[in-house]
Amino acid sequence: MRYVLERIAFSLFALFILIFITFLLSHVVPGDPAIAAAGPNAGAEKIQLVRESMGLDKPFHVQFLVYGAKVLAGDFGTSWFTHQPIADDIMRELPPSLELVVMAMLINLLISFPIGLVAARYHGSNFDNAVRVVAIAGAGVPIFWTAILLQQKLAADWQLFPVAGRLSFANRDFEGATGFYILDSLVQMRLDVFADLMMHIFLPALALSLLFTAVGVRITRTAMISEFRKDYVVMARAKGASEARIMFRHVFRNGATPSLTVFGMQFGWMLGATVLVEEIFGRPGIGRYAIKAVTQSDIHAVVGVVLVVGLVFVISNMAIDIILYAINPRKTRED
Amino acid sequence: MPNSPSPTGNAERNAILKLEGVCVALAASRKTMVRNISFSVRPGEIFGLAGESGSGKTLLMRTIFGLHDDAFVEKGRMTFKNTEFSSSEHRRRVRKLLGREIGFVPQDPFSSLNPTMRIGRQIREALYLGKGISPKSAEAGKTTLELLKEVGISEPATAVGQYPDQFSGGMRQRIVIAIALSQEPSILVADEPTTALDAYTQRRIINLIIERSRNRNLAVILISHNLELLRKNVDRIAVMYGGQLFNILASDEIGSSASHPYTEALFKCIPRKDMNLADIQSIPGEPLSAGYGAAGCAFSSRCGLRRDICDTSEIPVNASLEQEFDACLVRAGRRP
Numbered sequence: 001m002r003y004v005l006e007r008i009a010f011s012l013f014a015l016f017i018l019i020f021i022t023f024l025l026s027h028v029v030p031g032d033p034a035i036a037a038a039g040p041n042a043g044a045e046k047i048q049l050v051r052e053s054m055g056l057d058k059p060f061h062v063q064f065l066v067y068g069a070k071v072l073a074g075d076f077g078t079s080w081f082t083h084q085p086i087a088d089d090i091m092r093e094l095p096p097s098l099e100l101v102v103m104a105m106l107i108n109l110l111i112s113f114p115i116g117l118v119a120a121r122y123h124g125s126n127f128d129n130a131v132r133v134v135a136i137a138g139a140g141v142p143i144f145w146t147a148i149l150l151q152q153k154l155a156a157d158w159q160l161f162p163v164a165g166r167l168s169f170a171n172r173d174f175e176g177a178t179g180f181y182i183l184d185s186l187v188q189m190r191l192d193v194f195a196d197l198m199m200h201i202f203l204p205a206l207a208l209s210l211l212f213t214a215v216g217v218r219i220t221r222t223a224m225i226s227e228f229r230k231d232y233v234v235m236a237r238a239k240g241a242s243e244a245r246i247m248f249r250h251v252f253r254n255g256a257t258p259s260l261t262v263f264g265m266q267f268g269w270m271l272g273a274t275v276l277v278e279e280i281f282g283r284p285g286i287g288r289y290a291i292k293a294v295t296q297s298d299i300h301a302v303v304g305v306v307l308v309v310g311l312v313f314v315i316s317n318m319a320i321d322i323i324l325y326a327i328n329p330r331k332t333r334e335d
Numbered sequence: 336m337p338n339s340p341s342p343t344g345n346a347e348r349n350a351i352l353k354l355e356g357v358c359v360a361l362a363a364s365r366k367t368m369v370r371n372i373s374f375s376v377r378p379g380e381i382f383g384l385a386g387e388s389g390s391g392k393t394l395l396m397r398t399i400f401g402l403h404d405d406a407f408v409e410k411g412r413m414t415f416k417n418t419e420f421s422s423s424e425h426r427r428r429v430r431k432l433l434g435r436e437i438g439f440v441p442q443d444p445f446s447s448l449n450p451t452m453r454i455g456r457q458i459r460e461a462l463y464l465g466k467g468i469s470p471k472s473a474e475a476g477k478t479t480l481e482l483l484k485e486v487g488i489s490e491p492a493t494a495v496g497q498y499p500d501q502f503s504g505g506m507r508q509r510i511v512i513a514i515a516l517s518q519e520p521s522i523l524v525a526d527e528p529t530t531a532l533d534a535y536t537q538r539r540i541i542n543l544i545i546e547r548s549r550n551r552n553l554a555v556i557l558i559s560h561n562l563e564l565l566r567k568n569v570d571r572i573a574v575m576y577g578g579q580l581f582n583i584l585a586s587d588e589i590g591s592s593a594s595h596p597y598t599e600a601l602f603k604c605i606p607r608k609d610m611n612l613a614d615i616q617s618i619p620g621e622p623l624s625a626g627y628g629a630a631g632c633a634f635s636s637r638c639g640l641r642r643d644i645c646d647t648s649e650i651p652v653n654a655s656l657e658q659e660f661d662a663c664l665v666r667a668g669r670r671p
Binding site for chain 1: 363397434441452498515
C-alpha cells in the first residue's frame with residue numbers, strides 16, 4: 001500500500017509542476033492581457049481597472065496561487081472565442097477524444113502483444129524478420145499520412161467505412177448521459193447507434209494506433225525474447241507444457257512489464273496526437289478544439305487543453321505503475 | 336560389481352535409452368556440434384555425463400529430449416523404451432514424452448522456476464500435465480504437500496502459497512526436483528543440478544536424487560563438469576570432449592587402464608586431501624568447444640600420447656553400444 005501512496009503523491013507533484021508550467025505559459029505569451037481585455041479604445045485608467053479586476057497587479061506568487069486554486073476547482077476561465085467556460089468546452093470535447101484513444105489503444109494491444117509474443121517465440125524465423133521490417137517501416141510513417149491514405153482508400157474509394165464524422169446524419173440527435181457515446185449507446189441499448197459509432201471510429205483509431213503499434217510490437221518482442229531464454233521456459237517445456245501454455249501462462253506475464261510501461265506513456269502521447277486524426281476525419285474532440293484555440297490565439301483554451309492532456313498523461317502513468325505493482329508478487333510482499 | 340561389462344545383446348534389450356550415432360547440429364548455421372554419440376542407459380541406472388564447459392554435453396541432452404529450439408538431431412537414432420526416434424520429426428515426437436516419461440532439472444535453480452507463479456501452482460501444473468490430475472482437485476493439493484515434504488521443505492502448507500524468490504537456491508532446487516519427480520518419469524535428466532549451490536547443499540540434493548533413483552528404479556542422467564562428484568555418486572560415466580564421446584567407464588575404474596587419456600588428465604586435476612598444491616595438475620592448452628570439425632581426435636593437440644594417427648584417423652565410435660568404451664586411437668592399437 002505504501003508504494004501506491006507514493007505513486008499517488010508523485011503524481012500529485014507532477015500535476016503541480018504541470019500547473020506551474022501552464023501558468024508560466026500564459027505569462028510568457030507576448031502582449032499585455034489587460035490591454036487586450038480592455039479593448040482598443042480604453043484609456044490608461046480603464047486599463048488599470050481591468051488589470052486590478054483580473055488580479056494582474058498582484059505579485060507573481062499570489063497570481064500563481066489564485067490560478068492554481070481556480071484550476072483545481074475546474075475553472076479554466078472563459079474562452080475568448082466560444083464565450084463559454086473552457087471547462088465546459090473541454091468536458092464536451094474530451095469524451096470523443098478519449099473514445100478514440102481507447103479504441104486506438106485496444107487495437108495497439110491486440111496487435112502488439114500476440115505479434116510480439118509469437119515473433120519472440122520464433123525469433124529469427126521468416127515471420128520474425130517480416131515483423132521486424134514492417135515494425136521499423138511502420139514506426140517511420142507519419143500519422144497524418146496513414147490517416148489520409150486510409151480515408152482515401154478504404155472510405156472514399158472502396159466505401160467500406162464512412163469518410164468523416166463521429167455519427168451518421170441520421171443519428172445526429174443522439175445524446176447520452178456521459179458524453180462517451182459508445183458507452184451511452186450500449187446503456188440505452190441503441191445497438192444501431194453503437195454500430196454506427198464503431199464504423200465511424202474504426203479508421204481514425206486505426207490511423208492513430210499504427211505508429212504506436214509499430215513501437216509496441218518491437219518493445220514487446222524484445223522483452224519476450226529475453227524471457228524465452230530463461231530456464232523456467234525449459235522447465236515448463238520439460239513438464240510437458242504446450243507452446244501455447246508456455247507463451248500465455250508463463251512467458252507473457254513476466255515479459256509484459258516493459259511493454260506495459262511503454263503503453264502507459266503511449267496513452268498520453270496518443271491523446272496529444274488526436275489533433276492530426278480528428279482534423280482529417282472531421283471528428284469533434286480535444287485535438288480539433290486545440291487547433292481552433294491555437295489559430296485564434298485563445299490562450300486560456302490552449303492552457304486548458306494542455307492541462308487536461310497533461311492530467312490524462314499523469315493519471316495513465318500512475319495507473320500503469322499501480323498495475324505493474326499489483327502484478328509483481330515480490331514488490332507487493334515487500335511493502 | 337553392478338556395472339561389469341555385459342554382452343551387448345542383453346544390454347541393448349534392457350536399455351531404457353539408447354543413442355546410436357547421434358549427431359547434433361545448430362539450426363541457424365547447420366554446423367555439426369556433437370558427433371557420433373552412442374551409449375545406452377539401463378533402467379534404474381545412475382549415469383554420469385562428464386566434460387568441460389562447451390564439450391557439448393548439455394547441448395546433446397537438451398536436443399535429444401526436445402528442449403532445445405536452436406539445435407536438432409542431424410543424424411543417428413535414439414531409442415527410448417523400445418520406441419525409435421529417427422532424426423526426422425525427432426523433436427515433435429519426443430516432446431510428447433516430456434512430463435510423462437522424461438523429467439528434467441535445469442542447471443540454475445534461481446531461474447528455473449517461474450518468478451510470478453506460486454510454488455503450489457507450479458507443482459499442480461506438473462501434476463496436471465504429467466498425470467492428468469485436475470489442479471483444483473483435493474488430490475492435487477494433497478499430493479503437492481506430500482511432494483514438498485518428501486524433498487525436505489519444512490512447511491509445505493506455507494510454501495505452496497509462496498513465490499520462488501522467497502526460497503534459497505538449495506530450496507528452489509528441491510522444489511524443481513519435486514516438480515520433476517511429481518510426474519513419476521522413468522528417466523530424470525539433471526543438468527548440473529548442484530553447480531550453483533554450496534558443498535553441503537550439493538551433497539543433500541545429490542542424495543535426494545540417488546535415493547529416489549534407488550527407491551523407484553528411476554534412471555538418472557547426471558550431467559556435470561565435476562568428475563569427482565560423478566565418481567562418487569554414479570554407476571557409469573561417459574566423458575565428452577569437443578563434441579566427441581571419448582570414454583564410457585564404471586565410476587570405480589577411473590584412473591585404471593579403462594580410462595581414456597583425457598579422463599585420466601581430468602582425474603589428475605581433482606585436488607585431494609593427500610595432495611600438495613604442487614601435485615594438482617592442469618591440462619595444457621585451451622579446451623576445445625563442441626563443433627570440432629577436423630578429422631581425428633579433438634583432444635590430440637593437448638594429449639601426451641599423441642601420434643600421427645590421432646590427427647588423420649577418425650576416432651572409434653561405440654557402434655555396438657558396449658557398456659564400457661574407450662575412443663583413444665593410440666591405446667586401441669596397443670590393447671589385446
